[in-house]
Amino acid sequence: MPEGTFTFPRGFLWGTATSSHQVEGGNKNNNWYAWEQEEGRIINGQTSGLACDWWGGRWKEDFDRAVETGQNAHRLSIEWSRVQPTPDRWDENALDHYRQMVRGLNERGLYPLVTLHHFTDPLWLTEIGGWEDERVVELFEKYVEKVVKALSSYVTTWCTINEPNVVMAMGYIFGAFPPGKNDINAGFTVLVNQARAHARAYHKIKELQPESRVGIALNWRGFNPAKSWSPLDRFSAKTLNRLYNDYFPNVFTYGVAKLLTKKVVLPEAKGTQDYIGINFYTSDTVSFDFKAKDAMFIRRFFPEGSDLSPHEMIASQPDEFFKSIKWATKFKVPIIITENGTEDTEDSFRRRYIVEHIRNMWHAISFNYPIKGYFHWSLVDNFEWERGWEHRFGLWELDIKTQARTKRPSADLYAAICGENALSSQMVREYTPEIIEKIFP
Ligand code: GAL
Numbered sequence: 001m002p003e004g005t006f007t008f009p010r011g012f013l014w015g016t017a018t019s020s021h022q023v024e025g026g027n028k029n030n031n032w033y034a035w036e037q038e039e040g041r042i043i044n045g046q047t048s049g050l051a052c053d054w055w056g057g058r059w060k061e062d063f064d065r066a067v068e069t070g071q072n073a074h075r076l077s078i079e080w081s082r083v084q085p086t087p088d089r090w091d092e093n094a095l096d097h098y099r100q101m102v103r104g105l106n107e108r109g110l111y112p113l114v115t116l117h118h119f120t121d122p123l124w125l126t127e128i129g130g131w132e133d134e135r136v137v138e139l140f141e142k143y144v145e146k147v148v149k150a151l152s153s154y155v156t157t158w159c160t161i162n163e164p165n166v167v168m169a170m171g172y173i174f175g176a177f178p179p180g181k182n183d184i185n186a187g188f189t190v191l192v193n194q195a196r197a198h199a200r201a202y203h204k205i206k207e208l209q210p211e212s213r214v215g216i217a218l219n220w221r222g223f224n225p226a227k228s229w230s231p232l233d234r235f236s237a238k239t240l241n242r243l244y245n246d247y248f249p250n251v252f253t254y255g256v257a258k259l260l261t262k263k264v265v266l267p268e269a270k271g272t273q274d275y276i277g278i279n280f281y282t283s284d285t286v287s288f289d290f291k292a293k294d295a296m297f298i299r300r301f302f303p304e305g306s307d308l309s310p311h312e313m314i315a316s317q318p319d320e321f322f323k324s325i326k327w328a329t330k331f332k333v334p335i336i337i338t339e340n341g342t343e344d345t346e347d348s349f350r351r352r353y354i355v356e357h358i359r360n361m362w363h364a365i366s367f368n369y370p371i372k373g374y375f376h377w378s379l380v381d382n383f384e385w386e387r388g389w390e391h392r393f394g395l396w397e398l399d400i401k402t403q404a405r406t407k408r409p410s411a412d413l414y415a416a417i418c419g420e421n422a423l424s425s426q427m428v429r430e431y432t433p434e435i436i437e438k439i440f441p
Pocket residue numbers: 019022162163166219279339377384385393
């Protein structure tokens with residue numbers, strides 16, 4: 001049996017990621033709360049409810065769990081609707097609450113990465129048109145200014161917007177997120193406004209805190225042609241890759257990017273990413289399909305024989321993870337894996353998924369690709385958007401009735417990796433013996 005250890009660079013960040021609406025509970029002033037009240041929007045009519053009760057203070061015990069399991073970083077998000085409940089009012093108590101949380105991270109030795117927008121909008125913003133209305137650019141800048149002023153003693157790494165590409169795809173093509181549209185033109189307006197808002201926020205944060213590091217978290221998903229000889233499949237894959245993966249980093253690098261045939265020129269966005277955040281879960285195989293009218297005539301599926309997560313949402317494709325990292329190197333900025341994980345209540349698939357992905361991240365680091373940290377999604381089961389509580393992504397299981405947390409074996413595996421800053425053959429043999437030969441051939 002070969003023995004071996006994949007060691008990570010000193011100072012590598014190992015953490016988990018969460019977002020305000022998914023963990024806080026009692027958020028009633030945003031568009032997701034409103035969405036949850038509408039029939040048929042969330043699986044089995046579930047709602048976020050008390051979530052993980054972080055607003056009630058349980059963030060403390062969960063941060064303790066992170067520390068006890070060897071983590072040295074955490075990514076969380078700020079809820080705009082709490083900080084600015086109405087357009088003309090800032091809630092200093094809410095800001096103080098967040099100040100306590102980020103101080104709580106500092107005190108525990110957890111390096112904070114703070115996201116300023118993670119899917120949810122204040123209701124008042126939705127009422128004036130949300131991200132389709134260009135006023136959002138200035139409003140977002142004001143909100144960001146307020147938060148950064150309040151938290152800058154504790155935080156230097158900021159993520160302006162989480163997965164702006166998902167907001168567009170889910171909200172404006174598939175209609176599964178608010179505002180539930182199938183309107184690509186409105187979606188394009190949103191993509192432009194998000195890029196403009198990010199650029200404005202970037203410059204404002206730099207003005208307030210020159211030493212800060214600012215970027216976004218992009219959901220990177222590879223699109224590979226089903227038949228490599230088919231020009232239509234190849235064209236479908238290329239179109240999706242350009243639109244979904246390339247648009248934001250291109251506009252933040254060059255100030256110019258393409259949205260299908262439309263050229264977006266935003267000189268103020270040039271050079272506004274200090275790092276690139278990658279949220280990687282899975283990739284798709286795609287083929288051109290006349291029947292897929294509502295999905296740009298593109299059918300997506302997983303490669304045959306894939307190792308699938310329990311709800312078949314995710315196919316473990318660690319080579320695609322490597323590809324995402326390699327792709328990111330072309331932007332010549334540090335890379336942070338801002339999310340990676342899987343739904344798996346029974347924790348039968350997750351351990352394998354973690355090992356395979358972390359192994360390939362190490363492979364990328366061995367090429368000197370500048371990866372600074374990895375944030376597993378997620379610390380504790382939390383409200384999984386349109387999939388409610390059916391999809392469980394936590395290293396800890398959450399009983400939503402009692403708020404009790406139960407550690408899954410993956411938490412111990414991850415603790416071993418974080419604690420040793422390495423993935424070893426011993427860990428693989430202990431937690432995922434079924435793939436030892438694949439990982440250590
Ligand atoms: C991401 C999102 C997270 C989380 C995760 C798991 O797209 O940023 O909030 O829900 O997916 O599905």
